[in-house]
Amino acid sequence: MTLTPDEQLRFWRAFADKIDRGILETLEAIRLEAAEGALAEAAGRIHDELLKSRSIAEAMAEVPDAFPPEVCRAVNLGEQTGKLDEQALEIVAALEAGDLTLLGLDVMSKDMEPARGFTNALILVAIQNGASDIHIDPTEDGKGRVRLRVDGVLRDFEMPAEQDAPAWAPYDQVVSRVKVMAALDTAERRLPQDGRIMLNVSGRKVDLRVSTVPALHGERVCMRILSREAVRLELERIGLLEDDLAKVRRLVGLPTGLVLASGPTGCGKTTLFYSMLNELDRDRCNVMSVEDPIEYDIEGVAQIAVRPQVGLTFARAARSVLRQDPDVILIGEIRDTETANVAAQCALTGHLVLTTLHARTAAAGVKRLLDIGVAPFVVNGMLASVISQRLVRVLCSECKVETEPALHSLPPEAPDLIGQMERPTFYAPRGCHACQGTGYRGRTSIHEILIPDDAVRNVVARSGSVQEIREAALEAGMRSMLGCGLEKAARGITSLQEVARVVLGA
Numbered sequence: 001m002t003l004t005p006d007e008q009l010r011f012w013r014a015f016a017d018k019i020d021r022g023i024l025e026t027l028e029a030i031r032l033e034a035a036e037g038a039l040a041e042a043a044g045r046i047h048d049e050l051l052k053s054r055s056i057a058e059a060m061a062e063v064p065d066a067f068p069p070e071v072c073r074a075v076n077l078g079e080q081t082g083k084l085d086e087q088a089l090e091i092v093a094a095l096e097a098g099d100l101t102l103l104g105l106d107v108m109s110k111d112m113e114p115a116r117g118f119t120n121a122l123i124l125v126a127i128q129n130g131a132s133d134i135h136i137d138p139t140e141d142g143k144g145r146v147r148l149r150v151d152g153v154l155r156d157f158e159m160p161a162e163q164d165a166p167a168w169a170p171y172d173q174v175v176s177r178v179k180v181m182a183a184l185d186t187a188e189r190r191l192p193q194d195g196r197i198m199l200n201v202s203g204r205k206v207d208l209r210v211s212t213v214p215a216l217h218g219e220r221v222c223m224r225i226l227s228r229e230a231v232r233l234e235l236e237r238i239g240l241l242e243d244d245l246a247k248v249r250r251l252v253g254l255p256t257g258l259v260l261a262s263g264p265t266g267c268g269k270t271t272l273f274y275s276m277l278n279e280l281d282r283d284r285c286n287v288m289s290v291e292d293p294i295e296y297d298i299e300g301v302a303q304i305a306v307r308p309q310v311g312l313t314f315a316r317a318a319r320s321v322l323r324q325d326p327d328v329i330l331i332g333e334i335r336d337t338e339t340a341n342v343a344a345q346c347a348l349t350g351h352l353v354l355t356t357l358h359a360r361t362a363a364a365g366v367k368r369l370l371d372i373g374v375a376p377f378v379v380n381g382m383l384a385s386v387i388s389q390r391l392v393r394v395l396c397s398e399c400k401v402e403t404e405p406a407l408h409s410l411p412p413e414a415p416d417l418i419g420q421m422e423r424p425t426f427y428a429p430r431g432c433h434a435c436q437g438t439g440y441r442g443r444t445s446i447h448e449i450l451i452p453d454d455a456v457r458n459v460v461a462r463s464g465s466v467q468e469i470r471e472a473a474l475e476a477g478m479r480s481m482l483g484c485g486l487e488k489a490a491r492g493i494t495s496l497q498e499v500a501r502v503v504l505g506a
Contacts, residue, residue: 115173119181122146122157122174123208123223127201130442132225132266134208136174138218144171151393151443152266175212175219182210189219197223209293226295233275233296238268239444241487244479247449248387252279257384258347261356262365268391268445269356270295273330276354277301280328289330290317306332314339322346331355337373344374347382362388362450362478363470370463380457386450388481390502392494393440399432400439405496411504417483424490428497444493446484446502451476 126134126148133149134157146157159168169177179186182195197208209224235245251259259276261269274296277287282300289298292306292314302324304317315338318331334340334357347353359365365386369379405426407415418424429439452460455472474480479487485499 114169115177118159118169119174119177121159123199124201125157125159126223126225127204127206134221134223134225136171136178136221136223138171138215138220140217142171142217144174144218146174151438151440152391153393153438155438172218175221178210178221178223179212182208184210184212190214207293226293233271233278235275235279238271238275239488240447241479241484244447244449244484247385247451248276249279251385252276254352254384256347256350256352256382258343258353258355258382259384260365260369260386261354262359262362262368262386262388263356263390264358266391267389269389270332272387272389272445273354273356274298277328277330285327286325287328287330288321288324288326289332290314290321291330291332301330315342318342318346322349322351326351328352328354333357334369334372340369340372340374341378344378344382347384348378359388361466361470361481362386362448363466363473364388366450366452366456366460366469367466370460376461376463380452380460383452385452388448388450389445390481390485391443391445392485392488392498392502393438394442394444394493395427395429395495396432396435396439396441398434399430400427400492400495401430402426403428410496410500411482413480414482414486417486418490421487421490425492426489426496427492428495439495440498444488446481446488446499448478448481448484450478 122134129148129150131148131150132152135145135147135149135154137145137147139145147154148157149155176186178197179193179195181197184193184195192211192213194212195210197210199206199208204227207226209226211222211224212219214220235248240248251257261272263269270291277289277298280287286302287300288302288304290304290306294303294305297303304312304321306312306314306317314331314333314335318329318339319342321329329346329351331339331343331346331353332355334343334355343353343355357365357368359368363386365388366379366383369383370376403426405418407418429435431437431439435441450456450469450473452473453476455476456469459468459472482499482503485494485503486496488494489496489499
């Protein structure tokens with residue numbers, strides 16, 4: 001049987017998803033035991049690619065001339081090692097029998113062609129509109145609903161008005177098409193599944209992380225859009241006010257310490273840290289990162305993707321990074337006490353560590369470190385700063401209109417903060433063709449940057465409350481996130497309604 005390159009890549013992905021962590025040992029055994037030289041060579045090449053690749057699927061894709069039938073027979077030779085589970089062996093048998101359905105590679109019939117065209121157009125429009133997520137929701141009437149998250153807000157998907165635009169396809173066919181593209185099991189509709197789609201759109205590499213879950217009226221699909229291109233993010237362009245920019249640049253220049261970013265998923269923490277890494281002279285310092293997933297390719301940074309299924313966790317990877325003579329370490333997220341303590345030790349032993357933690361405010365980030373099990377004296381010894389961040393939508397420059405502030409809709413402390421400003425001018429969204437009627441185009445960030453002084457450290461030493469930490473930080477000169485948002489609203493960058501929405505929702 002001969003597979004096209006696309007089908008072959010999907011085979012590798014489907015096959016990789018079914019193989020347990022013993023695949024390396026299995027392939028090594030095949031190489032040593034195989035009677036036929038070609039089979040031993042194929043297994044050996046895949047084994048070698050695995051050692052330097054981020055995933056099994058990517059490794060297998062690097063050896064396209066190791067034809068699936070050959071590898072199937074090679075894997076069967078390794079069955080005696082007991083390293084393959086039943087699902088993997090079922091896939092081998094299905095491929096040898098020519099049955100691609102189990103692999104999610106079934107050839108689409110003509111009545112499925114509308115789903116192919118619609119799905120392709122959906123992904124293309126989402127990328128062109130800067131969407132971060134695509135949602136395909138089941139509905140009671142079976143038609144389904146498609147939405148895009150643009151500028152942090154979900155909106156219904158609209159097909160372009162061009163004459164050659166594909167027609168809407170049935171919901172169930174679109175879901176099947178996405179699952180085929182992501183090498184998921186199209187027959188399994190009772191359990192959640194996760195996969196990925198690698199695309200090249202107009203020369204731009206795009207990674208779609210696909211998640212499906214069974215819901216009341218059918219399967220729900222969410223696709224997170226990530227760019228795999230190398231990027232150059234600059235601190236000046238992510239929305240820092242002038243004094244905050246100076247603070248962050250001083251943090252980047254520190255030789256040691258821990259810089260913590262706090263906030264919910266999707267608030268721009270990774271973008272902030274990537275921008276900070278771009279400030280470094282990476283030719284003269286060793287910069288390494290541990291991430292899940294790797295969202296962007298940063299030139300000059302050794303990026304490691306965690307793989308919990310094979311035991312490569314944040315904590316284990318961070319310990320290994322310490323033996324690589326790093327100067328700066330980015331740890332994608334602190335998820336448990338072990339990772340928190342490893343990050344703290346890295347910072348205490350002479351490294352600048354950047355990491356994230358889910359907390360509502362900068363003060364809550366400090367308290368979260370204490371609650372997760374880091375000793376107060378360790379926090380005081382290594383914590384350089386906590387940066388809390390949110391994203392607010394930027395007013396459309398084509399249609400924004402000047403307005404008087406509606407102070408009743410703002411937090412109680414807002415009037416005093418506005419009263420301290422010199423001649424502020426506020427604007428409201430109106431909506432036009434350029435912004436698709438939303439009144440906003442793009443997003444920027446608002447921050448509060450806590451840099452501990454002696455007063456803050458005294459509160460931390462006695463494990464004080466979040467409110468006590470916050471009050472000490474404000475007395476030390478920290479600008480609150482509300483204050484930062486109001487400052488941007490007064491400059492006409494965003495609206496007071498948007499600031500209230502984000503800050504009150506934080």
